[in-house]
Amino acid sequence: xxxxxxxxxxxxxxxxxxxxxxxxxxxxxxxxxxxxxxxxxxxxxxxxxxxxxxxxxxxxxxxxxxxxxxxxxxxxxxxxxxxxxxxxxxxxxxxxxxxxxxxxxxxxxxxxxxxxxxxxxxxxxxxxxxxxxxxxxxxxxxxxxxxxxxxxxxxxxxxxxxxxxxxxxxxxxxxxxxxxxxxxxxxxxxxxxxxxxxxxxxxxxxxxxxxxxxxxxxxxxxxxxxxxxxxxxxxxxxxxxxxxx
Amino acid sequence: xxxxxxxxxxxxxxxxxxxxxxxxxxxxxxxxxxxxxxxxxxxxxxxxxxxxxxxxxxxxxxxxxxxxxxxxxxxxxxxxxxxxxxxxxxxxxxxxxxxxxxxxxxxxxxxxxxxxxxxxxxxxxxxxxxxxxxxxxxxxxxxxxxxxxxxxxxxxxxxxxxxxxxxxxxxxxxxxxxxxxxxxxxxxxxxxxxxxxxxxxxxxxxxxxxxxxxxxxxxxxxxxxxxxxxxxxxxxxxxxxxxxx
DNA sequence: CGACTTCTTGAGGAGACTCAAGGGTGGTGG
DNA sequence: CCACCACCCTTGAGTCTCCTCAAGAAGTCG
Numbered sequence: 414x415x416x417x418x419x420x421x422x423x424x425x426x427x428x429x430x431x432x433x434x435x436x437x438x439x440x441x442x443x444x445x446x447x448x449x450x451x452x453x454x455x456x457x458x459x460x461x462x463x464x465x466x467x468x469x470x471x472x473x474x475x476x477x478x479x480x481x482x483x484x485x486x487x488x489x490x491x492x493x494x495x496x497x498x499x500x501x502x503x504x505x506x507x508x509x510x511x512x513x514x515x516x517x518x519x520x521x522x523x524x525x526x527x528x529x530x531x532x533x534x535x536x537x538x539x540x541x542x543x544x545x546x547x548x549x550x551x552x553x554x555x556x557x558x559x560x561x562x563x564x565x566x567x568x569x570x571x572x573x574x575x576x577x578x579x580x581x582x583x584x585x586x587x588x589x590x591x592x593x594x595x596x597x598x599x600x601x602x603x604x605x606x607x608x609x610x611x612x613x614x615x616x617x618x619x620x621x622x623x624x625x626x627x628x629x630x631x632x633x634x635x636x637x638x639x640x641x642x643x644x645x646x647x648x649x650x651x652x653x654x655x656x657x658x
Numbered sequence: 659x660x661x662x663x664x665x666x667x668x669x670x671x672x673x674x675x676x677x678x679x680x681x682x683x684x685x686x687x688x689x690x691x692x693x694x695x696x697x698x699x700x701x702x703x704x705x706x707x708x709x710x711x712x713x714x715x716x717x718x719x720x721x722x723x724x725x726x727x728x729x730x731x732x733x734x735x736x737x738x739x740x741x742x743x744x745x746x747x748x749x750x751x752x753x754x755x756x757x758x759x760x761x762x763x764x765x766x767x768x769x770x771x772x773x774x775x776x777x778x779x780x781x782x783x784x785x786x787x788x789x790x791x792x793x794x795x796x797x798x799x800x801x802x803x804x805x806x807x808x809x810x811x812x813x814x815x816x817x818x819x820x821x822x823x824x825x826x827x828x829x830x831x832x833x834x835x836x837x838x839x840x841x842x843x844x845x846x847x848x849x850x851x852x853x854x855x856x857x858x859x860x861x862x863x864x865x866x867x868x869x870x871x872x873x874x875x876x877x878x879x880x881x882x883x884x885x886x887x888x889x890x891x892x893x894x895x896x897x898x899x900x901x902x903x
Numbered sequence: 904c905g906a907c908t909t910c911t912t913g914a915g916g917a918g919a920c921t922c923a924a925g926g927g928t929g930g931t932g933g
Numbered sequence: 934c935c936a937c938c939a940c941c942c943t944t945g946a947g948t949c950t951c952c953t954c955a956a957g958a959a960g961t962c963g
Binding site for chain 1: 672703721723724725727728729731742743745746747748749751752767768770771774775778779781782784785786787788789790791792793795796798799800802803804805846847883886887888890891892893896897898899900
């Protein structure tokens with residue numbers, strides 16, 4: 414289990430929270446559940462969308478196309494909310510799979526309503542979190558549409574690094590991810606075979622090394638230059654944010 | 659100018675609104691502004707993110723990579739909110755360009771705060787709209803990662819068709835879009851040259867025809883089958899939505 | 904030790920790109 | 934009314950990235 418800090422890190426990335434707000438966030442949490450590595454948490458096209466807050470472990474969110482092709486949308490880290498994109502739809506958009514052993518708690522829709530009705534500041538923060546997710550998707554779309562394999566892998570690894578470091582500021586430039594090269598391929602829209610060749614090239618160029626899920630970044634700056642995406646800096650307590658109570 | 663209906667169509671897609679709510683939405687609207695075709699409305703990496711509501715005309719949102727490559731994120735239609743993704747950031751993420759003559763009104767951030775503090779139901783609807791945008795991005799990411807050119811174009815045209823029809827239920831299977839094939843290329847991550855060849859193939863297969871911005875779809879069902887994305891159905895007044903006042 | 908899973912390597916092929924030239928179409932001005 | 938220009942689209946040829954198929958190597962776990 415992660416510390417409480419991590420579980421609400423997505424909220425506190427934008428503003429500091431009062432004690433009453435921390436309490437309100439805790440009340441969001443419904444039944445606690447555990448899954449083993451490889452378990453399916455939610456199935457695509459299911460007619461009962463549900464919300465979860467990931468407490469510990471990694472999960473993946475994937476979409477399957479009619480032809481059998483599989484696109485992995487993102488990997489979720491502790492503190493991420495799962496299931497939000499399916500909220501406006503009658504059926505779930507993605508399949509959630511546990512990449513490691515996982516603990517999460519369901520978030521009853523009722524709690525969402527309470528948030529909007531009674532905790533406008535927290536609702537606004539949730540809104541910001543969603544916009545941030547949108548930015549992440551936009552960056553991935555840009556990279557997928559306009560760059561070849563090497564830069565796609567670089568962008569993915571940079572995004573992962575930044576997110577992991579938010580949960581653990583002590584993190585080093587070498588870290589473990591519970592992914593296979595096939596997973597990386599599903600994330601960036603390429604085959605496992607080609608991902609393998611890409612990593613060899615990246616290692617040769619001394620940009621990134623990969624060894625059975627252990628990533629090492631020799632130089633963050635060079636990797637950022639290479640990938641070409643602008644750095645994203647989050648706002649802190651923007652003026653329009655409702656006051657806490 | 660479009661009817662008031664269109665301007666708030668994104669909200670009324672999820673729930674019916676009371677008169678007081680319609681009024682509150684009207685109060686969101688700040689200064690009205692007009693732009694000519696080709697004008698830049700907002701520049702990427704600007705340090706003053708702003709919100710707009712598009713009243714009439716089409717705009718495009720693009721991201722430019724370090725290397726000069728350009729990815730078009732989406733085209734905005736009347737009723738769409740512009741600038742939301744930049745809200746969690748200190749700098750704007752995208753460049754907004756007018757594809758036609760355009761009318762829009764700015765949405766002061768102050769109004770956003772009022773929404774969350776005083777109109778939880780409208781705030782929740784805005785939240786839903788954002789999740790819907792996320793779904794659109796997810797579908798585009800999936801198509802970009804996992805399909806070749808023909809299906810990418812098909813998916814784009816289907817998305818456009820659905821969105822246009824929401825604004826104008828009378829719309830036919832043949833319609834005009836103020837885009838060039840180079841724009842289509844920027845949207846799906848391909849070159850103008852290849853887009854041209856793709857359209858020739860699609861016309862040969864009797865799936866879509868393009869002639870100087872006029873699109874014709876011989877059969878919606880066949881096009882949907884071909885593109886392979888599941889149809890997305892929106893919820894109507896979900897249980898958790900706060901009550902109106 | 905054997906059975907998996909993960910990664911690597913090779914060869915041939917398809918989709919998309921670049922560069923470059925040419926053809927339409929619509930608008931403007933003489 | 935025609936000449937010209939700008940913009941958009943098309944076509945061809947050569948190249949690169951990435952894919953598929955297939956086989957094999959290297960870890961990992963019982």
